[in-house]
Amino acid sequence: MTREELFLAVGAGLAVLGAARLLLTRDLLTRVLALNVASGGVLMILVALALRGGGPDGPDPVLHALVLTGIVITVSVTGFAIGLVRRIEGDLTEGGRR
Amino acid sequence: MSAAPVTILDALLVGGLLAAAGLTLFVPRRSTAVVMFLVFGVLLAIAWTRLGAPDVALAEAAIGAGVTSALLIDAVYERSRRPERATGHHRQVLAVVGAVLAAVLAVGLALVLVDIGPFTSPGPGAADLVADRLDESGVSHPVTAVLLNFRSYDTLLEIAVLLVAVLAALALQPDATLRGVPAPTRTPDLLGLLVRVLAPVLVVVAGWLLVAGSVAPGGAFQAGAVLAGGLLLMRLGGWPGAVPASDLLRPTLAVGLTGFLTLAYLTAALGAGWLDLGAAWAGEAILALEALLTVSIAMTLAALFVANQDPPTPPVGVSSPERTR
Amino acid sequence: MNDTLGALVLLPLGGAVLAALLPRHGPWVGIVTAAATLALALTTAAAVYRSGPRHLELAGWGAPLGIDLRADGLSAAMLALTAVVGVATTVYATGSDAASGRPLFWPLWLALWSGLNAVYVSGDLFNTYVALELVGLSAVALVALGGRDAYPPALRYLFVAVLGSLAYLLGVALVYAEAGTLDIVEAGERLDGATTAVTALTATALAVMALGLALKTALFPLHAWLPQAHAAAPSAVSAILSALVVKASLFVLVRVWFVVFGGAATPGAAQLLGILGTVAVVWGAVLALRQPRLKPIVAYSTVAQVGYLFLLFPLATPGLGEAAGTTAAQAAYAGWTGALGLALAHGLAKAAMFMAAGTLALAHGSDRLTDLRGAATRMPMSTLTFGLAGASLAGLPPTFGFVGKWQLLQASLISGQWWWLPVLLVGGLLTAAYTVRVLGATVNPPDAELAPLAPVPRRMEWAALSMAALAVMLGVSSSGLLGLLGVGAPVGGGP
Numbered sequence: 037m038t039r040e041e042l043f044l045a046v047g048a049g050l051a052v053l054g055a056a057r058l059l060l061t062r063d064l065l066t067r068v069l070a071l072n073v074a075s076g077g078v079l080m081i082l083v084a085l086a087l088r089g090g091g092p093d094g095p096d097p098v099l100h101a102l103v104l105t106g107i108v109i110t111v112s113v114t115g116f117a118i119g120l121v122r123r124i125e126g127d128l129t130e131g132g133r134r
Numbered sequence: 135m136s137a138a139p140v141t142i143l144d145a146l147l148v149g150g151l152l153a154a155a156g157l158t159l160f161v162p163r164r165s166t167a168v169v170m171f172l173v174f175g176v177l178l179a180i181a182w183t184r185l186g187a188p189d190v191a192l193a194e195a196a197i198g199a200g201v202t203s204a205l206l207i208d209a210v211y212e213r214s215r216r217p218e219r220a221t222g223h224h225r226q227v228l229a230v231v232g233a234v235l236a237a238v239l240a241v242g243l244a245l246v247l248v249d250i251g252p253f254t255s256p257g258p259g260a261a262d263l264v265a266d267r268l269d270e271s272g273v274s275h276p277v278t279a280v281l282l283n284f285r286s287y288d289t290l291l292e293i294a295v296l297l298v299a300v301l302a303a304l305a306l307q308p309d310a311t312l313r314g315v316p317a318p319t320r321t322p323d324l325l326g327l328l329v330r331v332l333a334p335v336l337v338v339v340a341g342w343l344l345v346a347g348s349v350a351p352g353g354a355f356q357a358g359a360v361l362a363g364g365l366l367l368m369r370l371g372g373w374p375g376a377v378p379a380s381d382l383l384r385p386t387l388a389v390g391l392t393g394f395l396t397l398a399y400l401t402a403a404l405g406a407g408w409l410d411l412g413a414a415w416a417g418e419a420i421l422a423l424e425a426l427l428t429v430s431i432a433m434t435l436a437a438l439f440v441a442n443q444d445p446p447t448p449p450v451g452v453s454s455p456e457r458t459r
Numbered sequence: 460m461n462d463t464l465g466a467l468v469l470l471p472l473g474g475a476v477l478a479a480l481l482p483r484h485g486p487w488v489g490i491v492t493a494a495a496t497l498a499l500a501l502t503t504a505a506a507v508y509r510s511g512p513r514h515l516e517l518a519g520w521g522a523p524l525g526i527d528l529r530a531d532g533l534s535a536a537m538l539a540l541t542a543v544v545g546v547a548t549t550v551y552a553t554g555s556d557a558a559s560g561r562p563l564f565w566p567l568w569l570a571l572w573s574g575l576n577a578v579y580v581s582g583d584l585f586n587t588y589v590a591l592e593l594v595g596l597s598a599v600a601l602v603a604l605g606g607r608d609a610y611p612p613a614l615r616y617l618f619v620a621v622l623g624s625l626a627y628l629l630g631v632a633l634v635y636a637e638a639g640t641l642d643i644v645e646a647g648e649r650l651d652g653a654t655t656a657v658t659a660l661t662a663t664a665l666a667v668m669a670l671g672l673a674l675k676t677a678l679f680p681l682h683a684w685l686p687q688a689h690a691a692a693p694s695a696v697s698a699i700l701s702a703l704v705v706k707a708s709l710f711v712l713v714r715v716w717f718v719v720f721g722g723a724a725t726p727g728a729a730q731l732l733g734i735l736g737t738v739a740v741v742w743g744a745v746l747a748l749r750q751p752r753l754k755p756i757v758a759y760s761t762v763a764q765v766g767y768l769f770l771l772f773p774l775a776t777p778g779l780g781e782a783a784g785t786t787a788a789q790a791a792y793a794g795w796t797g798a799l800g801l802a803l804a805h806g807l808a809k810a811a812m813f814m815a816a817g818t819l820a821l822a823h824g825s826d827r828l829t830d831l832r833g834a835a836t837r838m839p840m841s842t843l844t845f846g847l848a849g850a851s852l853a854g855l856p857p858t859f860g861f862v863g864k865w866q867l868l869q870a871s872l873i874s875g876q877w878w879w880l881p882v883l884l885v886g887g888l889l890t891a892a893y894t895v896r897v898l899g900a901t902v903n904p905p906d907a908e909l910a911p912l913a914p915v916p917r918r919m920e921w922a923a924l925s926m927a928a929l930a931v932m933l934g935v936s937s938s939g940l941l942g943l944l945g946v947g948a949p950v951g952g953g954p
Binding site for chain 2: 037038039040041042043044045046047048049050051052053054055056057059060061065066068069070072073076079080081083084085086087088089093094095096097098100101102103104105107108109110111112113114115116118119120121122123126
Binding site: 242286294302 | 482515597603
């Protein structure tokens with residue numbers, strides 16, 4: 037097994053693990069974490085593929101650029117999602133009953 | 135290059151990643167989960183360097199592990215108890231079925247992926263084209279060339295996504311500004327001293343990352359994330375103006391997208407075509423644009439952090455229950 | 460001329476920045492931007508109709524190094540639909556803060572519009588991902604403008620939207636690994652030219668992309684998030700979400716299915732999508748019939764109507780690559796224009812319905828059906844709007860909805876897929892049933908004493924009625940629009 041194969045497989049595992057946890061838990065913060073794990077898995081697949089598709093000058097820079105874009109999009113989404121989680125849970129605790 | 139065997143380090147790294155991900159998702163205490171996520175982010179950054187992606191590693195360390203963890207830690211600091219409800223029988227069944235299904239899917243996907251050979255596309259791959267035309271892009275670092283010249287339109291839309299995210303977070307505050315968020319009280323002296331030393335260092339590092347991006351790994355996103363850390367530290371260290379609360383806030387948030395759009399409009403109006411920088415002044419245009427982007431990205435990430443703070447409960451006569459702290 | 464493709468994205472985005480910087484002038488920035496974008500969209504549609512698909516290389520590189528923008532007939536029709544509905548909802552939103560959310564409605568809505576246009580003109584798989592994220596995030600932010608009660612459905616929508624995008628992104632990576640390009644047309648050519656017919660890789664790529672996009676389009680059984688989010692949003696936002704946003708991910712699925720994976724899309728998988736669509740038609744309508752409130756009725760109606768659009772896949776897939784004039788190509792062409800024409804009709808009618816629901820709720824202070832008594836006589840315009848929109852959704856002649864369904868009927872008959880006929884019929888009856896139920900609730904009982912109505916700006920009712928009128932009248936002269944949908948279509952034997 038080569039290094040790329042190892043990381044491709046682990047990326048697949050992380051992506052599915054994160055997606056499954058996101059769908060199966062009700063805890064909102066865990067869902068945010070699961071989304072980030074899933075995103076890390078998908079991006080790992082892209083980075084490992086970049087090694088596969090690279091030339092003599094190194095890995096494929098296009099895929100690296102796509103991953104950078106993906107990281108920034110994920111943090112934007114996460115920032116807003118955490119804001120919503122905090123408001124929702126703030127309502128739950130401050131509102132007293134339920 | 136493309137047939138590196140698995141080393142012990144890889145195996146340890148992968149084991150650590152899986153363990154950190156598992157703990158992040160399944161440990162009952164939120165604070166532990168978030169710390170495990172931080173570890174996961176750091177390990178990811180190491181994985182990216184192992185996979186020959188230093189740009190991604192820098193971004194992951196600064197944004198994925200750094201900013202995201204800061205947002206998460208801030209969220210659980212306030213409410214460490216998980217409001218998890220009791221799980222019923224059918225939910226447990228669902229969890230087991232889901233776990234089995236997920237395992238099958240993961241193995242299937244992994245098998246398909248591992249089966250991919252070296253790219254044998256029936257045409258010129260994009261990677262070769264980047265190498266061929268790098269000279270015309272105005273920068274010598276290929277990832278920066280892709281992000282800010284070859285595929286600059288992607289980056290423009292991505293900056294729009296960032297602006298939408300921070301506006302969305304601002305909309306959760308009562309008057310869509312940060313005015314309602316109380317400024318942090320002055321920190322203890324020792325921490326204050328640390329903050330005062332660390333913040334300028336971060337600003338300098340950000341500047342270096344920005345300039346380095348045209349020839350080496352680095353660029354506006356990594357620099358922006360580091361600068362965001364500097365801004366938040368300044369805010370903590372007793373200078374709340376580092377993240378403007380209202381009047382200056384939106385202009386600084388929007389300056390990156392405004393600059394990018396202006397560049398697009400200008401290139402179209404001057405007849406070159408949308409976002410066509412031309413070889414002559416592409417390098418200068420990219421550096422100027424990146425400087426604006428760094429400011430906006432830094433302010434966006436910092437403002438996301440501040441906007442997520444709970445607004446004060448309205449001062450009604452009734453005393454609100456004491457906050458968990 | 461081709462420069463309008465860039466302007467369609469970057470002009471509304473400039474409007475969004477301006478609206479963010481000038482919060483007090485949001486409505487004016489919105490109206491000016493909307494008018495200019497409408498002009499751009501109609502110009503582009505006319506150009507595509509007259510002289511075929513448009514193409515623009517961005518940043519002077521050209522695909523596959525750079526990103527190309529493309530607009531064929533389908534793109535042009537979606538751009539035009541977005542612009543027409545966009546102008547109406549913009550006018551509608553100036554009428555009341557309650558209908559739009561707070562001042563941040565303007566930058567978020569213009570950013571969303573820019574993202575929708577970006578999806579429709581994108582010629583690149585990854586660029587489509589970024590555009591979809593712009594659409595998704597601004598749509599969620601707009602839902603959250605509905606206030607504290609809207610936060611939980613908004614968050615759920617966010618998780619769904621991002622998970623769907625991640626699945627799509629995974630598929631993009633796999634396509635890139637196989638084809639070595641991110642350009643949609645080029646990837647299609649290279650995958651088609653590959654010697655092996657369907658590899659495990661292409662099948663996996665198509666499966667994850669279809670799954671992610673079906674989730675974002677709320678195809679049964681992945682629909683549960685939609686009614687909550689669409690009902691909780693301010694009514695101008697509901698109109699935008701139901702009429703426009705669900706179409707964006709469907710559009711991408713159509714592109715991916717027919718252009719990128721033209722050779723790998725099997726009839727079996729297409730039938731599966733059709734069957735899920737059928738269940739959605741029935742299930743969405745049944746749930747719509749059981750809702751006590753107006754906005755959830757309209758939201759469940761979207762789940763049902765989206766189901767029809769998925770009949771595109773079984774009806775058009777068998778005709779891929781068939782020469783013009785053959786029976787298979789004719790059936791596929793009828794299925795293509797029928798399902799996508801129905802998407803346009805649904806966009807107009809659903810915008811009208813949600814806007815009318817909004818004015819009714821605003822005036823009555825509630826959208827419970829039991830509180831709407833007397834609306835038929837006291838707000839005849841809004842009630843008429845709802846009725847006309849319902850008639851088009853149900854597919855009654857001579858509405859635009861009827862034209863779409865007639866084409867689907869033709870496609871089913873020509874291709875021998877008779878089993879879709881009852882779907883078309885039953886779905887229409889169920890749609891008529893929930894429309895009549897709402898109209899019945901607005902009738903004034905003779906002896907009842909009615910609470911006074913809150914005032915509603917006239918232009919809000921006009922905006923809603925104009926969409927309903929279009930949904931009806933376009934049925935009378937639909938040949939131009941159907942012809943536009945056929946320009947550059949992958950089926951029917953055209954170029």
